[in-house]
Amino acid sequence: MTETKNGRIDDRYATNEKYTTLRGIHRDAQRHLSEVEWNYLWCGTGDEVTLRDNTAAFDRYRFVTPLFAGISNPDTRTHVLGFDLSFPAFIAPFGGEAAFHPGGHLAIGRAAEAVGIHQMVPVAASFPLEDIAAASSVASIFQMTFVGDEDAAVDLMERAKAAGYKYICVTYSPIRQWRERMMEDRFSIRGERGPANFGPGRSDPAALVELLEFTQPRWTWEQVKRVIARSPLPCIVKGVTSVKDAHASLDAGAVGLYVSNYGGRTVDRTPAALDVLPSIRKSVGRDVPIIFDSGIRRGSDIVTALALGANAVALGRLIALGLAADGEHGVRRTLELLQREFWTTLGHLGCSQVQDVGEAVLYRHELDTGR
Numbered sequence: 001m002t003e004t005k006n007g008r009i010d011d012r013y014a015t016n017e018k019y020t021t022l023r024g025i026h027r028d029a030q031r032h033l034s035e036v037e038w039n040y041l042w043c044g045t046g047d048e049v050t051l052r053d054n055t056a057a058f059d060r061y062r063f064v065t066p067l068f069a070g071i072s073n074p075d076t077r078t079h080v081l082g083f084d085l086s087f088p089a090f091i092a093p094f095g096g097e098a099a100f101h102p103g104g105h106l107a108i109g110r111a112a113e114a115v116g117i118h119q120m121v122p123v124a125a126s127f128p129l130e131d132i133a134a135a136s137s138v139a140s141i142f143q144m145t146f147v148g149d150e151d152a153a154v155d156l157m158e159r160a161k162a163a164g165y166k167y168i169c170v171t172y173s174p175i176r177q178w179r180e181r182m183m184e185d186r187f188s189i190r191g192e193r194g195p196a197n198f199g200p201g202r203s204d205p206a207a208l209v210e211l212l213e214f215t216q217p218r219w220t221w222e223q224v225k226r227v228i229a230r231s232p233l234p235c236i237v238k239g240v241t242s243v244k245d246a247h248a249s250l251d252a253g254a255v256g257l258y259v260s261n262y263g264g265r266t267v268d269r270t271p272a273a274l275d276v277l278p279s280i281r282k283s284v285g286r287d288v289p290i291i292f293d294s295g296i297r298r299g300s301d302i303v304t305a306l307a308l309g310a311n312a313v314a315l316g317r318l319i320a321l322g323l324a325a326d327g328e329h330g331v332r333r334t335l336e337l338l339q340r341e342f343w344t345t346l347g348h349l350g351c352s353q354v355q356d357v358g359e360a361v362l363y364r365h366e367l368d369t370g371r
């Protein structure tokens with residue numbers, strides 16, 4: 001099977017490929033990782049209710065398949081935040097990734113480039129942001145949490161701009177998360193495989209300690225607004241899970257929203273990210289770019305997220321699994337399989353292009369039952 005960057009896909013099963021399904025990638029990833037690393041990948045917080053809810057929310061939706069209206073070669077390409085994407089996906093920013101494979105975000109970037117999507121790079125990556133930017137042409141969005149004071153935040157933004165990033169993704173974490181699997185394992189992403197973005201000759205090393213220990217000063221929307229105004233790059237805000245925060249982000253100067261509960265890794269018993277997406281889209285209108293993550297597990301999930309208001313999704317754990325299974329190749333195959341299943345789903349739902357996906361593709365029980 002050849003799947004190309006232009007969104008046209010050759011419709012044959014890839015019998016000569018090492019992986020023909022995401023299931024196979026998942027199995028290999030589990031084989032390659034120790035239990036401690038596996039726990040780092042999958043852990044949520046508390047009882048992991050939100051982690052489960054994120055995927056359960058997708059499982060509640062069903063599609064409508066129109067008869068004699070299918071499309072034989074839908075176009076999966078789209079354009080989000082000024083980027084041409086071979087299908088509506090970004091690599092989500094996830095740190096400590098060398099725990100899964102020594103190639104880390106360098107390998108991920110090369111795989112994303114081969115498939116034609118863009119990469120978000122976390123401040124907590126296992127490689128310096130400059131090295132990741134140099135590894136491919138698609139390391140485009142730098143994710144940072146505010147550590148230190150406003151000047152330190154702007155310094156890091158300047159550093160990202162100098163390395164070639166096009167956007168800043170702003171995140172917020174006031175305090176350490178309650179992740180019991182990691183606590184039992186005494187796991188830390190510090191050390192050799194730990195964050196490489198701070199240290200002598202780089203940004204203030206004290207900031208690294210703050211990042212890891214989460215002894216961050218309290219940040220207010222006024223400060224965020226000031227820092228976004230000083231940012232050399234346009235900013236999107238990640239972690240938006242309410243209409244109120246969507247508008248606060250836009251008022252603070254964000255050019256896009258990133259609806260996410262970090263895959264259930266921040267605080268438990270918050271709503272599934274998918275459940276808050278429709279109200280946010282309705283409230284901010286059609287023109288604000290929205291990236292969505294938390295719970296995407298297959299290509300058809302991308303259709304559901306788009307139908308409920310996202311312009312594109314971000315892929316976290318799926319990419320970590322691909323990386324663990326087979327480095328750059330595992331990530332590339334993960335992306336190809338996702339793109340292909342997305343393509344297949346579009347075709348069955350009668351969507352010839354990404355823009356055709358709307359609420360009408362979702363089955364609504366009340367219409368059938370007359371309620």
Ligand SMILES: Cc1cc2nc3c(=O)[nH]c(=O)nc-3n(C[C@H](O)[C@H](O)[C@H](O)COP(=O)(O)O)c2cc1C
Pocket residue numbers: 040041042054092093094095096122123124125143171238260261262263264265293294295296315316317318320
């Ligand atoms: C191992 C791991 C590390 C992560 N590290 C970060 C991080 O450093 N910064 C960040 O913004 N999000 C981080 N995330 C959250 C992801 O960016 C993304 O929001 C999450 O994986 C989405 O949930 P899903 O993978 O279950 O779909 C991390 C996720 C995982 C699995």
